[in-house]
Amino acid sequence: MARGGQGLARVAVVVRAGAAPLWWLGVVAAGIGVLVPGLTGRRIGVLAGAALFVVAAFVVAYVRRGRYVALAGAAARAGKYDVLQDRAVTTRNWRRGHRWWLLLGFLAAVGSAFAVPAAGGLLLAGCGAGLWLKAAWIGRRERAGEALLWVRVDWLGRGAGRPAGKTVKGYRGTGVAAGDAEPGGARRKTAALV
Template sequence: MGRGAQSLARVAVIVRAGAAPLWWPGLLAAAIGALVPGLTGRRIGLLSGAALFLITAAVVALVRSRRYAELAGGATRAGRSDFLQDRAVTVRNWRRGHRWWLLGAFLVAVASAFLLPGAGGMVLAGAGAGLWIKAVRIGQREHRDDALYWVRTDWAERGRPAGKQVEGYRSTGPMAGDAAPGGARRRR
């Protein structure tokens, strides 16, 4: 990279990168948990799991939403020398950095089935759904503002595009990069 150039990753892609690795293992853990009678019984476990799914999805979707809005509102234009990271690279980096956390969460969700059948898996799936909802909301803002929001990769190293170390976002036009608003794959 040239002088003053920085590597940028899409905010919506970073948020969306965790949705599928939480959703599918969460559903698998809930299905495994439904097979185990557990201490409370299947009915209580699955009903409480459904309630926990809704609560977790709402909390994950709403947490730090004000911080995202502040950073997007103060976004500066990306420079010509800035390097825009591909969607696949961003997703791969996020998943590699969190693979042990994801494995541990899956094992805890399966183990919790012996106490409350299916509830741990539903919490995990709810976190995935909440991240997907948050990415969709970011995509709606990008569509409304007719801009895509990017964050420096060194600021978002731990997969937190709105963490304390993030000082601001950069913006580009809606056709930059290889991901659609919201972080999904761009259809050709």
């Protein structure tokens, strides 16, 4: 980057990037799983899957919150020469880096239907829901602090997916109008031209 600037990706966008693929792959796997009677039967499989969905969503939403809070509290102001990565680029990088894990998760969820119908798919969907909840929580913190949180791209690691990992030394902050994503990582709504 020019004059010491760094490439920065939005923390909430990185967290949110996996939510949609996990959710939809989980829903499809659960739908396929319902068609298979399995060893436990459909009723037990769906009930077990519902419990796994709730547990997975809760665990994913709450894991490492202390680390996120600590990094956000010590966030430095982004520099003049830092380059803010587009939301689409961050999302694409995450999905490319995790495509094989997503495929393996989907195949495992479909395969588990022969033992416990729909449970694996609902577990996968619960992980996706948990990521949405975590991104929404980060968005509430960003609104409250009136600053968007960014992480250096080179600290994210392979697959661009660890915004609170050990390699991350700190976050950078910008005003809430920076970048092309809302607090929480959702696509920014552009004002209609009159």
